[in-house]
Amino acid sequence: MIGIYDIEVYNNKIHYYLTVKRNLTLVRGDSASGKTELVRLVGEYEANGSSSGITLKCDKRCTVLTNVDWEMRLVSLSQTIIFIDETASFLRTKSFAEHVKGSDNYFVIITRDDLDMLPYSVEEIYGLKNVSDSSKYKSYKKVYNEMYKLYNLSDINEIVNPDQVITEDTNAGHECYVEIYGDMCSAAGGKTKVYECIRTSDKKSILAIIDGAAFGSDIGKVMGYLAVSGKKCVLYAPESFEYLLLKANIIDVPQAILDETYNYADSQKFFSWEEYYTDYLVQNTKNTPFRYGKTRLNESYKSHRIIEKIKSVMPDQIISVEERSE
Known part of the structure; x- marks a missing residue:
C-alpha cells in the first residue's frame, strides 16, 4: 500500500x-x-x-x-x-x-x-x-514535531560544538560521521542503546544522530530523560543516513522520491522508509563509483567534495564553529 x-x-x-x-x-x-x-x-x-x-x-x-x-x-x-x-x-x-x-x-x-x-x-x-x-x-x-532541536537551551538556533557525537549504528553512517566529527564520534551499536549512551556520557554537550524513520519506539524514553536530566543534547533525526545521501544529490534523485516518499515506499515491500531509502540507493548506485553498501562506506563517499555536500544538507546548528569556518 x-x-x-x-x-x-x-x-x-x-x-x-x-x-x-x-x-x-x-x-x-x-x-x-x-x-x-x-x-x-x-x-x-x-x-x-x-x-x-x-x-x-x-x-x-x-x-x-x-x-x-x-x-x-x-x-x-x-x-x-x-x-x-x-x-x-x-x-x-x-x-x-x-x-x-x-x-x-x-x-x-x-x-x-x-x-x-x-x-x-x-x-x-x-x-x-x-x-x-x-x-x-x-x-x-x-507529539514529537521537532526532532533535532537543542534541549535545555533557550535558543535552538544556537550553534552547538558537541564534545561527543553518538551515532545510532556502527556501519556506513558512522564512518561518514567520523569524517565530519572526527574522534569525538562514537557508535551506540543500535537504536536501543542510544539512551544508555546518552545517560552514561560525562560530556557537557552531546549530539545524538538517529534514524528517525525507525526510532519511534525509543524516542519517548530519550526525550523524557533529557527533559529531566539537565544534559545538553541535540537529537538529530533525519529519516536515515541513506536519506541524507540521497538529499545531498550525490546521485540524481527525483525530488518526489524525497518529498513524496509515501507514493513510492510500498508497505508490502518495505517495513519502514529507512528500508526504502537504502534499497533505492543500492539499486541506483550499482556499477557506479558510488556503489553503496550499508555495512561499510565506499571510499568515494569520503572525499572532501562529497563530505561537504552531505554537511550542506545537515542543520546549521549541529555543525561546529570550527567546521563552518573551513
Whole structure:
C-alpha cells in the first residue's frame, strides 16, 4: 500500500480528523482524551454504516482489529487502514510484528506504550487535543514535531560544538560521521542503546544522530530523560543516513522520491522508509563509483567534495564553529 490518506470520522458529538502516510501511525494520549472513542466510532460505522449516526470519509476502507481471531482477519485484509486499540493483547507480540511486515495495509495504533518490535517513525507519533475549550471537536497534534532541536537551551538556533557525537549504528553512517566529527564520534551499536549512551556520557554537550524513520519506539524514553536530566543534547533525526545521501544529490534523485516518499515506499515491500531509502540507493548506485553498501562506506563517499555536500544538507546548528569556518 502506498499513498497519503485523510480520514474524517464524526457523529453529532465528536469529530476526528487525521492523515496517514506510512504503514505505522501511533496515536497517544492520556485517559479521557478520546483515543478509545475514535476506535469505537470506526468499528461501529463499519458494522452499521450510516444508520449508526456516524460518518466516515476516507479513500480506503477503515476497519478495527480486535483480539477475536485477529490473525485470521489480518491475513484476509488488503489495502485497508486498520485501527487497533491498546487493549489488544497481540500488539506487543512477535507474531503481530511479523504480520505487519509484508502487509499491504496501513495501521493506526492507539497506545501509550512503546512497541519495540515495530520500526515506526518519530514523525508518525501523534497526540489528541481539543481545538478549543468550547469545542468538542478533536484534532491531531504531533507529539514529537521537532526532532533535532537543542534541549535545555533557550535558543535552538544556537550553534552547538558537541564534545561527543553518538551515532545510532556502527556501519556506513558512522564512518561518514567520523569524517565530519572526527574522534569525538562514537557508535551506540543500535537504536536501543542510544539512551544508555546518552545517560552514561560525562560530556557537557552531546549530539545524538538517529534514524528517525525507525526510532519511534525509543524516542519517548530519550526525550523524557533529557527533559529531566539537565544534559545538553541535540537529537538529530533525519529519516536515515541513506536519506541524507540521497538529499545531498550525490546521485540524481527525483525530488518526489524525497518529498513524496509515501507514493513510492510500498508497505508490502518495505517495513519502514529507512528500508526504502537504502534499497533505492543500492539499486541506483550499482556499477557506479558510488556503489553503496550499508555495512561499510565506499571510499568515494569520503572525499572532501562529497563530505561537504552531505554537511550542506545537515542543520546549521549541529555543525561546529570550527567546521563552518573551513
